[in-house]
Amino acid sequence: MKTKIKQTYLPVLSDLYETYIKPDELNEMYLINTQRQENNLDPLDFEDLDFDDEMHKNIVCRGYTSYIEDLLSDLKIVKRIKFEKLVSHRGYNFANDSIDVEIEFFPENLSKYINEHFNSFKKYIKDRYISNDAEEWKYDTENFTEFSDFHKLGSCLFFVYLNESENNIMPDMYFYIRATNVYFGVKNYEFETKKVKCPICGEFYLPEKENEHLHCK
Numbered sequence: 001m002k003t004k005i006k007q008t009y010l011p012v013l014s015d016l017y018e019t020y021i022k023p024d025e026l027n028e029m030y031l032i033n034t035q036r037q038e039n040n041l042d043p044l045d046f047e048d049l050d051f052d053d054e055m056h057k058n059i060v061c062r063g064y065t066s067y068i069e070d071l072l073s074d075l076k077i078v079k080r081i082k083f084e085k086l087v088s089h090r091g092y093n094f095a096n097d098s099i100d101v102e103i104e105f106f107p108e109n110l111s112k113y114i115n116e117h118f119n120s121f122k123k124y125i126k127d128r129y130i131s132n133d134a135e136e137w138k139y140d141t142e143n144f145t146e147f148s149d150f151h152k153l154g155s156c157l158f159f160v161y162l163n164e165s166e167n168n169i170m171p172d173m174y175f176y177i178r179a180t181n182v183y184f185g186v187k188n189y190e191f192e193t194k195k196v197k198c199p200i201c202g203e204f205y206l207p208e209k210e211n212e213h214l215h216c217k
Contacts, residue, residue, distance in 0.1 A: 003079050003104050008154035010065055010081070010099040023056055025049070028185050035193040048197075048204070050187045061086050061099050063177035068161065072105075077113060077160060079104040103153065110156060117163055124159045 025046065033043040065083040072078035082102040114121050186192055195204040 001106055001108060004107050005102060005104045006153050007084070007100065007102050008157075009151065010068060010101045010154065023051075023053065023185050025051055025185055032186065032189070032192050039194060041194070041196065044192065049192060051185050052187045053185075055187065056185045057086055060177060064173065065099060065101060067173050067176050068157075071164065072157060072160060075109070075113070075160065075164065077106055077109050078157070079106065103157070105153075105157075110160070113160060114156065117159075120163055121159055124162065128155075 028051075029044065029046060029049060032049070036043060062083050065081050069078060069081040073080075080103070084100040084102060087098045087100055191204075191206065194206055196207055197204050
């Protein structure tokens with residue numbers, strides 16, 4: 001079956017900031033200090049930890065891309081989704097941000113899906129868009145020449161995403177991303193759980209590199 005490759009946006013990102021995947025420095029500090037206690041080390045304060053908001057966003061966006069790719073590929077609508085960049089319109093959170101992606105998809109299967117769920121699709125278009133002629137959108141999915149509209153393909157895939165999500169899938173996505181990126185707000189988790197603070201110069205170092213700080217004593 002033939003595929004097409006298009007650039008578009010990945011749906012639902014604006015839901016992330018106020019949900020499970022917002023930065024949680026307090027919880028990460030607790031987990032790190034729990035590990036440090038097991039290593040017989042003193043607890044750390046917030047100012048001792050090196051958090052990276054940009055790294056956090058990047059990891060979340062890549063994990064989210066992979067999650068949506070798995071969901072839509074199971075339906076044989078998408079073959080692959082390649083993360084390109086996070087477009088941030090506001091610096092302080094994910095609201096109104098979007099993920100730009102390259103999607104290789106199966107046009108015939110997408111058209112078939114929308115035809116099979118057209119009543120729901122009409123409601124979706126009417127609720128979300130000023131230009132809410134679902135027949136026009138349906139025509140685009142059947143002819144596949146109109147997907148040059150950057151937004152339109154992402155919106156159609158957003159419909160599939162919502163239509164398949166019987167429950168709130170944010171908890172599932174949270175555990176999906178956390179499964180491989182447990183401490184994605186901290187730059188170097190292993191270093192944070194093992195580092196020791198030099199009482200003379202105040203710098204942190206790993207115990208095995210203590211000899212490098214002998215000049216402080």
